[in-house]
Amino acid sequence: MPGKILVVDDEIHIRMLLEQTLEDLEDDYDVEILTAENGEEGLDIIREEHPDLVFLDIMMPYMNGYEVCQTIREDENISSTNIILLTAKGQEVDRKHGLELGALRYMTKPFDPDEILETAKQILKLEN
Incomplete structure (x- = not known):
């Protein structure tokens, strides 16, 4: 069964770039x-x-990516969601916190x- 990917980013150009990057999956595998x-x-x-996969920015208004990630993990209905934090925050402490x-x-x-x-x-x- 085809999957769903969600891109969460407050910058429109990043969302558009990720959509363009992932569009082959829409065409080839019917991923939404x-x-x-x-x-x-x-x-x-x-x-x-x-969604089966979420590309999640960290620095966003209303609720940052860390808060979203934590909320997902605490909600048994969505806790199995695959999350990839995709961010400009490149410090090791940020990476460690996101993975934790x-x-x-x-x-x-x-x-x-x-x-x-x-x-x-x-x-x-x-399949590749």
Whole structure:
């Protein structure tokens, strides 16, 4: 069954770049790409749509990525959601904190589109 990927980032150009990066999965595997522009909206979509993978920024208005990640892990209905924190915060302490909160991976911006695509394929268990 095809999966769903949610991109949560307050910067429109990052959301668009990630959508472009992941569009091959839409075309080749019928994966649905969803977007949200802040943590609160992202959490609402996660609760409603149950995406298989979330690319989550940390520094956002209303609810930051750490808060979203922690909320997801504490909610048994969505706690199995795969989260990749994708952020400009490149300090080791930030990476460690994100992983402790339950993120599957911690990736920094600027990102390599090929790495994003391969990571999504691995997590969604799509054929190469």
